[in-house]
Amino acid sequence: MPERKVTVVADVGLHARPAATFVRAAAKAPMDVWIAKPGRDPVNAKSILQILALDVQQDEMVVIKAEGDGADAVLDELAGIAGSP
Amino acid sequence: MTLTGAGVSPGAGHGPAYILTASVPEPPEDSAHTGGADAEKERALAALRQVADELEARAARLERPDDPASGGTGREGADILRAQALMAVDPGLAVEVEALVDEGVAAPRAVFSAFVKYRDALAGAGGYLGERVADLDDVRDRAIAALTGQPLPGVPAEPAPPAEPGGAPRPYVLVARDLAPADTALLSREVVAAFVTERGGPTSHTAILARAMGVPAVVGCAGATAIPPGATVLVDGSSGEVRPDPSAEDLARVAGVEKARRAALARAGESGATRDGRPVPLLANIGGPQDLDAALRHGAEGVGLYRTEFLFLGRRHAPDAEEQERAYRAALAAFPGRTVVVRALDAGADKPLAFLPPPGEEPNPALGERGLRLLRRFGDVLDAQLGALARAAASETAELQVMAPMVATAEEAAWFAEACRARGLRKAGVMVEVPAAALRAASLAAEVDFLSIGTNDLAQYAFAADRELGTLGDLQDPWQPALLDLVRLAAAGASEAARPCGVCGEAAADPALACVLVGLGVTSLSMAAAALPAVRAGLGEHTLEQCREAAEAARSAGGPGQARAAARACLPALDRLGL
Structure with missing residues (x-):
C-alpha cells in the first residue's frame, strides 16, 4: 500500500489546528486513509478522536497510508499538512 | 475566605458572581x-x-x-x-x-x-x-x-445591571466547574470581568481563550462554585487568588495595580531600556514567516532567533535556494534597518533529516552529531543556506546576523565565522549552549561578532538533565544559580572581547529573570513575542544597578526558588505592576 513517512513540525504536534486541518483533508478522500506511529497499529485518518488519542508530538514521525485511484495525491496533500509548521 | 487556584491569564478583575452549575x-x-x-x-x-x-x-x-x-x-x-x-x-x-x-x-x-x-x-x-x-x-x-429536548446551561448574554441608578453595567465573574469553549468563545470583556473554574489547567481552553480575550482567569480553584450567586468576587489572574466579598481597600489596591500594569504594557511600542537609560534591545524568537505579524504587533525591535528548521524538517531533499531566500527575505523585510539573527540549521539525531544521515548509531543523541557538528559534515547544505541568506540580505536594509548552534570550542567558532565570511556575510556569531563554550566565552567571542546564550540547552548540558524529561523539571529551572553563573561567565567573556552577548532562550520571557540577565551583563533579550510587553515594562521600571543587585542576590541563593524570591525582592516594581 502506498505510504508517506513525515515528521510533524508544528509546535502543538498533530493536535489543535493541524489535527483539524489534517482530518478535514482526509475526510475528502474517496478511499480509507490510515495513520500510525512507526511500528504501531494504524488508526482512521478521518477520525479526529482517534488522531488525538494517537498523541503525535512535535518532531515525531508518522506513517500515512492509502490505496486506490488518486491515493498518491491524497498522501502528498496529507504529508504536506503534517509537515507544515 | 480566600480561594486559590492557578492564575493562567494575568490581570485583576471583579464583579458579581455568575455561577454555572447546571x-x-x-x-x-x-x-x-x-x-x-x-x-x-x-x-x-x-x-x-x-x-x-x-x-x-x-x-x-x-x-x-x-x-x-x-x-x-x-x-x-x-x-x-x-x-x-x-x-x-x-x-x-x-x-x-x-x-x-x-x-x-x-x-x-x-x-x-x-x-x-x-x-x-x-x-x-x-x-x-x-x-x-x-x-x-x-x-x-x-x-x-x-x-x-433539554435546555443547555447558558452563559450571560449581557453584563449585570448597574449597582445603583445611573451607574455603569457590571461585567460578571463567570464561575463554573468547567467552561465549554462553545460558550466562552462568544463572550466579550463587556460581559465578563474574569473567569474562575474548579477544573482545568494552564492549557485548558478557558485559559487559552481568556488570554486571547485579555480577561483574567484562575483555573483549578477548588470550591469556587460554592460562592453565592451575585456576590462580588475579586479575581487575581496572576497570583491565582479568588476573594469573595472583597473589602473596599482590596478593590482599590487591585484597581491601582491593574491601572499601572495596563499603562506599563501600553508602552509596547518603545525601545527596551533600563530605567536609567541603558538600551537593551528586545527581540522576538520566530519559527518562520508566519510569526512575523505577532513579533511586530508586540513591538519587537528585531528578530533575535530565527529557527530555520521549519524549512527542512519532514523533507526528503533540502529546500531549493529560491525557497530559502524567500523565507529569509520575509523576516528581513519586516524589520528594515533593524537586526535579524538567523540560526543556521539545527538538525541532529532527535530531529533527523533524510538528507543529513547521521554517521552511525548514536546511543546518546543529545551528545551526538547535531548542530554545527552536522553542518561541518554536510558542508554543501550549510553553504547553500549561507548563500541564500547572503542573497536575501543583499536587497534589504535589515542587518543580518547568522549564528551557529551547538558550538563547543573556539576552533569551531572560527570555522563557522570563516564559512560566513566566504559567503560575504558580515556578522557571524555562535550560540552558547554547551558549558565549555560559556567557560571559554572570551576565546570564542574573539573569533566571531557576537554570542547568543540558549538557556534551555545550556541548562540541559550543565545539569546533565534531559530537557524532554518532565520529572527533571527542577534541574531545568532557569533560576538555578549554577545556570546564572554560566550566563555571567559567558557575558563577561563576551564583554572582555568587546562583543555583545544576547539570550534567546525562554528564560528571557520572565520579567524578573530578564532583569537578572541584564544584571549579569547580557546585552539583548529575545523571546516569544507575546512576552515582550511585560518584559519591556519590568525592565523600564528598574535601573541597571537594581538589575545587578537582583543578579547578585539570585546567584547568592541556595536554589532556584530562593533565587527567584531574592531577585524579586530587589525588583520592587514587579509586584507593584502585577508582573
Whole structure:
C-alpha cells in the first residue's frame, strides 16, 4: 500500500489546528486513509478522536497510508499538512 | 475566605458572581428504543450533525470581528469550535453509536456510551489531552440535550445591571466547574470581568481563550462554585487568588495595580531600556514567516532567533535556494534597518533529516552529531543556506546576523565565522549552549561578532538533565544559580572581547529573570513575542544597578526558588505592576 513517512513540525504536534486541518483533508478522500506511529497499529485518518488519542508530538514521525485511484495525491496533500509548521 | 487556584491569564478583575452549575444528566443505563433501529440511528446521527452545524456557525461568527456578537477570541476561538464540530461527526464515533442502537439502546444513551471510550483514552493520557475531555463532554452534552429536548446551561448574554441608578453595567465573574469553549468563545470583556473554574489547567481552553480575550482567569480553584450567586468576587489572574466579598481597600489596591500594569504594557511600542537609560534591545524568537505579524504587533525591535528548521524538517531533499531566500527575505523585510539573527540549521539525531544521515548509531543523541557538528559534515547544505541568506540580505536594509548552534570550542567558532565570511556575510556569531563554550566565552567571542546564550540547552548540558524529561523539571529551572553563573561567565567573556552577548532562550520571557540577565551583563533579550510587553515594562521600571543587585542576590541563593524570591525582592516594581 502506498505510504508517506513525515515528521510533524508544528509546535502543538498533530493536535489543535493541524489535527483539524489534517482530518478535514482526509475526510475528502474517496478511499480509507490510515495513520500510525512507526511500528504501531494504524488508526482512521478521518477520525479526529482517534488522531488525538494517537498523541503525535512535535518532531515525531508518522506513517500515512492509502490505496486506490488518486491515493498518491491524497498522501502528498496529507504529508504536506503534517509537515507544515 | 480566600480561594486559590492557578492564575493562567494575568490581570485583576471583579464583579458579581455568575455561577454555572447546571449540567445535562446522564441518560439512564437501561434506556431502550421502541421503534425501528434505523430510525433511531438516524435520530442520533442527526443530533450529532446538528451540534456540528451549530459549532461551525459559532466559529464563523467569531471570524467576523465586525459582528457585534463575535466576542473577543477571534481565530483561536474559531479553531477550538471547529475541532469540536469534527468530534461531533467523527466516523469512529458514528460506528459505535450505530452498533449500540442495533443492540436496542436508545439514542441518548448510545451517544453517551459511544463517547466513553474516547473520553477514557484522553483522560488517561493526562496533560493537554486530558484537558480535551471538557471539549468532548460538551459535544456529548449538546447532542444529548438536542435528543431529549433539554435546555443547555447558558452563559450571560449581557453584563449585570448597574449597582445603583445611573451607574455603569457590571461585567460578571463567570464561575463554573468547567467552561465549554462553545460558550466562552462568544463572550466579550463587556460581559465578563474574569473567569474562575474548579477544573482545568494552564492549557485548558478557558485559559487559552481568556488570554486571547485579555480577561483574567484562575483555573483549578477548588470550591469556587460554592460562592453565592451575585456576590462580588475579586479575581487575581496572576497570583491565582479568588476573594469573595472583597473589602473596599482590596478593590482599590487591585484597581491601582491593574491601572499601572495596563499603562506599563501600553508602552509596547518603545525601545527596551533600563530605567536609567541603558538600551537593551528586545527581540522576538520566530519559527518562520508566519510569526512575523505577532513579533511586530508586540513591538519587537528585531528578530533575535530565527529557527530555520521549519524549512527542512519532514523533507526528503533540502529546500531549493529560491525557497530559502524567500523565507529569509520575509523576516528581513519586516524589520528594515533593524537586526535579524538567523540560526543556521539545527538538525541532529532527535530531529533527523533524510538528507543529513547521521554517521552511525548514536546511543546518546543529545551528545551526538547535531548542530554545527552536522553542518561541518554536510558542508554543501550549510553553504547553500549561507548563500541564500547572503542573497536575501543583499536587497534589504535589515542587518543580518547568522549564528551557529551547538558550538563547543573556539576552533569551531572560527570555522563557522570563516564559512560566513566566504559567503560575504558580515556578522557571524555562535550560540552558547554547551558549558565549555560559556567557560571559554572570551576565546570564542574573539573569533566571531557576537554570542547568543540558549538557556534551555545550556541548562540541559550543565545539569546533565534531559530537557524532554518532565520529572527533571527542577534541574531545568532557569533560576538555578549554577545556570546564572554560566550566563555571567559567558557575558563577561563576551564583554572582555568587546562583543555583545544576547539570550534567546525562554528564560528571557520572565520579567524578573530578564532583569537578572541584564544584571549579569547580557546585552539583548529575545523571546516569544507575546512576552515582550511585560518584559519591556519590568525592565523600564528598574535601573541597571537594581538589575545587578537582583543578579547578585539570585546567584547568592541556595536554589532556584530562593533565587527567584531574592531577585524579586530587589525588583520592587514587579509586584507593584502585577508582573
